[in-house]
Amino acid sequence: QDKMYIPLISKGFQHQFWQAVKAGADKAAADLGVEVTFEGPDNETMVDRQIDMLAAALAKKPAAIGFAALDSQAAVPLLKKADSEGISIIAFDSGVDSDIPKATASTDNIAAAGLAADKMAELIGGKGKVAVVAHDQTSRTGIDRRDGFVNRIKEKYPDIEIVTVQYGSGDHLQSTEITKSILQANPDLRGIFGTNEGSAVGVVNGVREAGAKGVVIIGYDSGKQQKDAIREGLMAGAITQNPVGIGYETVKAAVAAAKGETVPAQIDTGFYFYDKANIDSPEIAAVLYD
Amino acid sequence: MSGTAATKPAANAVLPVVSMRGIEKRFPGVHALSNVSFELLPGEVHALMGENGAGKSTLMKVLSGVYSRDGGEVLIDGQQVDITSPRAAQDAGISIIHQELSLMNDLTAAQNIFIGREPRLAFGRLDEVALNRQAADIFASMNLQLDPRTPVGGLTIARQQMVEIAKALSFHSRVLIMDEPTAALNNAEIEELFVIIRRLKAEGVGIIYISHKMDELKRVADRVTVMRDGQYVDTVDAASTPVGRIISMMVGRALTESAVEVPELTDAPVALEVRGLSRGREIRDVSFSLRKGEILGFAGLMGAGRTEVARAIFGADPRDSGTILVGGREVDIRTPAHAVQVGIGYLSEDRKHFGLAVGMDVRANIAMASLARFTGRLGQLDEPAMRDAAQSAIRQLAIRTPSDRQEVRLLSGGNQQKVVIAKWLLRDCDVLIFDEPTRGIDVGAKSEIYKLLNSLAEQGRAIIVISSELPEVLRLSHRIAVMCEGRLTGILPGGAQTSQEDIMRLATMRETAMQPTGAAHEQH
Amino acid sequence: MSSIEAGRQGGGVARLFTGGAQQKLLAFMSLIVLLIGFSLASPNFMQTSNIIAILQATSVNGVLAVAATLVIITGGIDLSVGTLMTFCAVIAGVVLTYWGLPLPLGIIAAIGAGALCGLVSGTFVAKMKIPPFIATLGMMLMLKGLSLVISGTRPIYFNDTPGFTEISLGSLIGSVIPVLPIPNGVLILFLVAGAASYILGRTVLGRYTFALGSNEESVRLSGVNTDRWKMAVYALAGGICGIAGLLIASRLNSAQPALGLGYELEAIAAVVIGGTSLSGGRGTILGTLIGALIMSVLANGLRILSVAQEWQTVVTGAIIILAVYADMMRRQRMG
Amino acid sequence: MSSIEAGRQGGGVARLFTGGAQQKLLAFMSLIVLLIGFSLASPNFMQTSNIIAILQATSVNGVLAVAATLVIITGGIDLSVGTLMTFCAVIAGVVLTYWGLPLPLGIIAAIGAGALCGLVSGTFVAKMKIPPFIATLGMMLMLKGLSLVISGTRPIYFNDTPGFTEISLGSLIGSVIPVLPIPNGVLILFLVAGAASYILGRTVLGRYTFALGSNEESVRLSGVNTDRWKMAVYALAGGICGIAGLLIASRLNSAQPALGLGYELEAIAAVVIGGTSLSGGRGTILGTLIGALIMSVLANGLRILSVAQEWQTVVTGAIIILAVYADMMRRQRMG
Numbered sequence A: 001q002d003k004m005y006i007p008l009i010s011k012g013f014q015h016q017f018w019q020a021v022k023a024g025a026d027k028a029a030a031d032l033g034v035e036v037t038f039e040g041p042d043n044e045t046m047v048d049r050q051i052d053m054l055a056a057a058l059a060k061k062p063a064a065i066g067f068a069a070l071d072s073q074a075a076v077p078l079l080k081k082a083d084s085e086g087i088s089i090i091a092f093d094s095g096v097d098s099d100i101p102k103a104t105a106s107t108d109n110i111a112a113a114g115l116a117a118d119k120m121a122e123l124i125g126g127k128g129k130v131a132v133v134a135h136d137q138t139s140r141t142g143i144d145r146r147d148g149f150v151n152r153i154k155e156k157y158p159d160i161e162i163v164t165v166q167y168g169s170g171d172h173l174q175s176t177e178i179t180k181s182i183l184q185a186n187p188d189l190r191g192i193f194g195t196n197e198g199s200a201v202g203v204v205n206g207v208r209e210a211g212a213k214g215v216v217i218i219g220y221d222s223g224k225q226q227k228d229a230i231r232e233g234l235m236a237g238a239i240t241q242n243p244v245g246i247g248y249e250t251v252k253a254a255v256a257a258a259k260g261e262t263v264p265a266q267i268d269t270g271f272y273f274y275d276k277a278n279i280d281s282p283e284i285a286a287v288l289y290d
Numbered sequence B: 001m002s003g004t005a006a007t008k009p010a011a012n013a014v015l016p017v018v019s020m021r022g023i024e025k026r027f028p029g030v031h032a033l034s035n036v037s038f039e040l041l042p043g044e045v046h047a048l049m050g051e052n053g054a055g056k057s058t059l060m061k062v063l064s065g066v067y068s069r070d071g072g073e074v075l076i077d078g079q080q081v082d083i084t085s086p087r088a089a090q091d092a093g094i095s096i097i098h099q100e101l102s103l104m105n106d107l108t109a110a111q112n113i114f115i116g117r118e119p120r121l122a123f124g125r126l127d128e129v130a131l132n133r134q135a136a137d138i139f140a141s142m143n144l145q146l147d148p149r150t151p152v153g154g155l156t157i158a159r160q161q162m163v164e165i166a167k168a169l170s171f172h173s174r175v176l177i178m179d180e181p182t183a184a185l186n187n188a189e190i191e192e193l194f195v196i197i198r199r200l201k202a203e204g205v206g207i208i209y210i211s212h213k214m215d216e217l218k219r220v221a222d223r224v225t226v227m228r229d230g231q232y233v234d235t236v237d238a239a240s241t242p243v244g245r246i247i248s249m250m251v252g253r254a255l256t257e258s259a260v261e262v263p264e265l266t267d268a269p270v271a272l273e274v275r276g277l278s279r280g281r282e283i284r285d286v287s288f289s290l291r292k293g294e295i296l297g298f299a300g301l302m303g304a305g306r307t308e309v310a311r312a313i314f315g316a317d318p319r320d321s322g323t324i325l326v327g328g329r330e331v332d333i334r335t336p337a338h339a340v341q342v343g344i345g346y347l348s349e350d351r352k353h354f355g356l357a358v359g360m361d362v363r364a365n366i367a368m369a370s371l372a373r374f375t376g377r378l379g380q381l382d383e384p385a386m387r388d389a390a391q392s393a394i395r396q397l398a399i400r401t402p403s404d405r406q407e408v409r410l411l412s413g414g415n416q417q418k419v420v421i422a423k424w425l426l427r428d429c430d431v432l433i434f435d436e437p438t439r440g441i442d443v444g445a446k447s448e449i450y451k452l453l454n455s456l457a458e459q460g461r462a463i464i465v466i467s468s469e470l471p472e473v474l475r476l477s478h479r480i481a482v483m484c485e486g487r488l489t490g491i492l493p494g495g496a497q498t499s500q501e502d503i504m505r506l507a508t509m510r511e512t513a514m515q516p517t518g519a520a521h522e523q524h
Numbered sequence C, D: 001m002s003s004i005e006a007g008r009q010g011g012g013v014a015r016l017f018t019g020g021a022q023q024k025l026l027a028f029m030s031l032i033v034l035l036i037g038f039s040l041a042s043p044n045f046m047q048t049s050n051i052i053a054i055l056q057a058t059s060v061n062g063v064l065a066v067a068a069t070l071v072i073i074t075g076g077i078d079l080s081v082g083t084l085m086t087f088c089a090v091i092a093g094v095v096l097t098y099w100g101l102p103l104p105l106g107i108i109a110a111i112g113a114g115a116l117c118g119l120v121s122g123t124f125v126a127k128m129k130i131p132p133f134i135a136t137l138g139m140m141l142m143l144k145g146l147s148l149v150i151s152g153t154r155p156i157y158f159n160d161t162p163g164f165t166e167i168s169l170g171s172l173i174g175s176v177i178p179v180l181p182i183p184n185g186v187l188i189l190f191l192v193a194g195a196a197s198y199i200l201g202r203t204v205l206g207r208y209t210f211a212l213g214s215n216e217e218s219v220r221l222s223g224v225n226t227d228r229w230k231m232a233v234y235a236l237a238g239g240i241c242g243i244a245g246l247l248i249a250s251r252l253n254s255a256q257p258a259l260g261l262g263y264e265l266e267a268i269a270a271v272v273i274g275g276t277s278l279s280g281g282r283g284t285i286l287g288t289l290i291g292a293l294i295m296s297v298l299a300n301g302l303r304i305l306s307v308a309q310e311w312q313t314v315v316t317g318a319i320i321i322l323a324v325y326a327d328m329m330r331r332q333r334m335g
Ligand SMILES: Nc1ncnc2c1ncn2[C@@H]1O[C@H](COP(=O)(O)OP(=O)(O)OP(=O)(O)O)[C@@H](O)[C@H]1O
Pocket: B027, B028, B030, B032, B050, B051, B052, B053, B054, B055, B056, B057, B058, B059, B099, B400, B401, B410, B411, B412, B413, B414, B415, B440, B442
């Protein structure tokens, strides 16, 4: 009897975040004795590529599929096809606007970015100029993190001005250049929020290269350079999700669903704010990755 | 008939520097060389003659390592050799001036000449000073006024040909192949070339000389080998063999030289009038007019500006000033499309760059200027009609091609030229400007083309023929316009009334020495 | 071996796979080898549903590649095909969803917008003498930005346009012949390819497309208004990108304004794998289709084999080189 | 007006901005116009720190564009410059961080790996007669995958190699002339450009680079081993990509294995904006530098003005077209 096979179609592949999700999925696969594969398009705009991946995954007649939709609507026909063939879908990372997925293992990006905004406000004393270096203008995560941050600031902190939101594709170098330009244009900038690992590290690089002092940096996700920056005090802190947990829970739920067991509809894998103070605490260390 | 070359020993029985025996070469659909033999003695100028597509260039490409042969053997100094690459040919002391210009347009003249053999300093550095000096030396020995640092892309085709010749000379080879070196040259340069050839000959260099200009034979060649249809015909002594005999060997029958028969010029209305045409220093205040049914020849030295005048009339280049009237009506021609619309056609002197799409087939090229005629209401092309038109042109001009679907680049040079002519014949223009129309065309075909031009004139077309071959201009034209340094220095009557010397006098009438002549302002 | 000949032969969908067969035998062989290889390696590969998935995946890139082929044969290049596709999808979204106009108007608007943008690129190239690479790079960036501007950086959904997803996902053929549920998107690809092939081989426009790429100056000196024809080719290519825009929008049931970057490279790759020369003057639509199929089959097959993603990329690169090498070898043998 | 001439004149860093000045006057003018425009629009633009930031931002793309220039002058194209850069950065990471070898070995390994990969591309092109577009596209994909494989899809950090970040971020010039804190990355860009310019203008390799792009067949018929020289050009370009790899790794203090895609387009754009013809045979390194600067100035200036991102893209596209158009107009006027 072959092992149960579960493909995970993610939103990305090369980024550290997705590699951490993959690590979690691989761990669950080992624990549960199933086979998983993990794929995702090069960037989060490639909606149709993801659909092609989903189609190929269906052709392999898997037991269940883990799916992080770049656009839930676009995937509906294939999700219906999966449903009719009795293949369970588990959504991860962000939800799917459909009742087909048996479960959703995700982070509330809006709330998490809101928390980042609260921390930013606290650290700059509730007033001054801040900027956002986001990773994407149109993807769900990009929009949610930007809006979560921007809206919270607008709602709760009238004395904080968001001077600009710019997008660096999560590319370290591009984000570095953007940060330097922002600092050049706004010498009195108090803080910058970087919305994913590449953006956040780019912000750190940019601030360091520009030699700017007293700029509060808040990042997102994990990775060695972000952790180092927090330890050195260059970065005030960052939001982390629990990508390993997301991967693990997705596979676990998929296995259960494939076996016909009931699974909880929402699996909140949570998010945390970490800084110099708590970075080494067991609870935080467990959800961080290099 | 073949194989007789080897049996015809040269006068003093020296060892041939090159001998080729039983050479075979096939291309898809074409048996280009079949059992061809050829030999060359040191210090000999050996002319290779034959109609367009006879296989002359192909034989020379085999010898110079461009093509590999399918059969036969090649001996250098009596030793069997296998020349597999251009480099190997160079190493064997063979250099070639190809029929088709193959220069690197972005490089300077000197850089072109020494490509692959640049004077170097340590660490792969170039010695540009030595490079230009050496090139200048070669130019000086050729009596050629040209700055070695000029990029060749901007040179006229004649000057490019001179650069090719300089390049071939720079090898100091024992065997020099010249494939139609004079096709693009004017009398003055041809004279220079002959001086060079005689010098090389004296130095013991063997020269293989290909040309369609029969008068050159007697002047430079020692022996003549004739080819026909890819086969060897015979090798004869140049001095003692009448030209007529060589021609009949080439075409396989006696060719009756038809007498000059310029059609009678009637008092027909003016078809084209040019008034005060000027552009920069190339064209200065050129005015002339041309009647229906008239053939106007244009003569002049290289760079006299004849091509420039033609291109300006045709709208290929902008003009600074001047008026053009077609059929009495003023037209402001700004593009070739407009020129063709008002009934002017222009056959360029540079077929490869401006005349043909060599990657396309014969049919497409012949139809290129007349597509509207073959286009249906929905834009669909009438292929059968185009095929018929192409095939009738192929018959009329005796274009040697396996079919009308052959890519033009695979035709011999002369046959390519015929394709360009066919293109303009098909278009049916009232005014036709032919710039060096017989470049690279064999004797037989040449007289066919002359007849054709005459009959076009008889039909009432107005024709301008720009040619560097004075006999051609004299023979064809009702009147001959002569240019020098961008100016029209005079218009002479054609035919027997005018001598080559009359033309040369006007062609060298530099501005400083210019005197008002009646001829220059004749008949407007 | 004449490119014209091969171009001419693909004179309709029916003749698409008969004409020029010899010409393309080996690029086609590479495709066959891939198909056989993947079939042997995985039982899941050679199944109707998967073959249809492959064709479906080819449809958008295939249509873009057809557009790119036209421009490349003129000796140009079109980097804007991907973002132009997106722009047209967004235009359809605006017309259908924002303005609520009926479907046919949306289709006309998308194709019209594509042709218009193509005309603009063509004007840059022909009239302003800007190198095609720069003209279409500029266009690509402008359209990328404009798609975001017009859509408000949000996807536009077509939920209010009944039948919109049918453009790509429905199956006219399947409704007649149930065993052949070929999606309309694939049908449209073949129709577009057939039409382009006809235009290239049988019409004046096609003749000038080849002629421009072969020797533009000599065409101009033949009295042809080369500028006008070049602009027409770019406009036609743009219109075809508009069709691609409708296909992708229909497939995703949305106009995704950020999509499209990178698609130009994939389209051009399909063209070149299919034997069209980047220096212009020769090329076939059939070759382009085969090139596009090779790329989809590779992507699909490697996924079906569950090859690790990083290795998928490596293998794809290697096979593309090999496929073209095989084609080169054949041409050399054929002289 | 000869490109060769202009190429020849840039015979060293010192001559880089004197030689060929007339040739490039207007591309240079476009740059000046942009600089003046942005200075007027924002007081923050024309400041030493920002000018240095612009130069710094040009360094990686500039070096890649120099590499691309060489290949483009031969009449080829190199799509692999971006991923090759990344690959070389990863190789440096493996040598320095995984194996813990000393810095000079890492530098040699990165540049050597670049040259080797370039040689492989060159072999595909010259020996196997694969069109450069396909050969380097395949290479681009293979290298993209291999970077992930070798690095284990993780960034490699250089924390254990003291002085590594100095390669890009330190300032030798600044340590001598404190008022001129030009980062080493920029210095390296100018050194690479100077060397490439020298090679192009003064050495046999450079001569053949132009000759190959001008008329390869004629070079071959002149008895030159064109294959060997072409491979040499690709290898040289690869080595230069290795330098770019070191620059970016040093700047990010890490080798990011997923980076690099898309950089090829930016590099090629800089080359073409700088007046180098994609059909080969003509081009200058000075032009390429100006092209790369135009792109950085545009990006930086628009960001400083806080133009909305979607409009940044639109404006960039339009200005690229305009800059090249201005250049075209000048050439036409000059005949
Ligand atoms: N590469 C080729 N492929 C196919 N056919 C060729 C090729 N090269 C030459 N031919 C054919 O071989 C024949 C001989 O051509 P070649 O060029 O040797 O003629 P030629 O005697 O030099 O004529 P011309 O006087 O016109 O230059 C012609 O019919 C030509 O079409």
